[in-house]
Amino acid sequence: MRLILVGTARQRHDLREQLESSAIDVIAEFESLAEARQSGIGSDAIVLPPPPLDATDDETPAPESLTPREIEVLELIAEGLPNKAIADRLHISDQTVKFHVASVTGKLGAINRTDAVRRAFRRGLITF
Secondary structure: OEEEEEOOHHHHHHHHHHHOOOOOEEEEEEOOHHHHHHHOOOOOEEEOOOOOOOOOOOOOOOOOOOOHHHHHHHHHHHOOOOHHHHHHHHOOOHHHHHHHHHHHHHHHOOOOHHHHHHHHHHOOOOOO
16 A cells, blocks of 8 residues: 655654554655645555644534545635635635635634634644
8 A cells, every 4th residue: 555644744753653564655745735635646545643632622523524625725725825816726716615615614613714724733634
């Protein structure tokens, strides 16, 4: 199995150690999921580190699953891009971006874009 590891240098090191005795082939490492996806490297899976143990958020239940497009939009929000830039980058309309932002914030129980990024990061859905 060919894997791409994503996370901080320390997180990737820990993941490599856990995989050391397996028949898994680590073919690349990146700081963020966006970088891994943009690399175009073919792999069987992308492995993210588990969220920190203290990252639970008791005020909301576990989120619904985010679609791949919602995760893309969320990663671009995390990069600080406004809706228009996200729309241009993904070749979709501003209204579609607004729809995805509303869906993401709703699924994560967030009150705004910044809160959605914070919650997604704490739950391991995106990395920086």
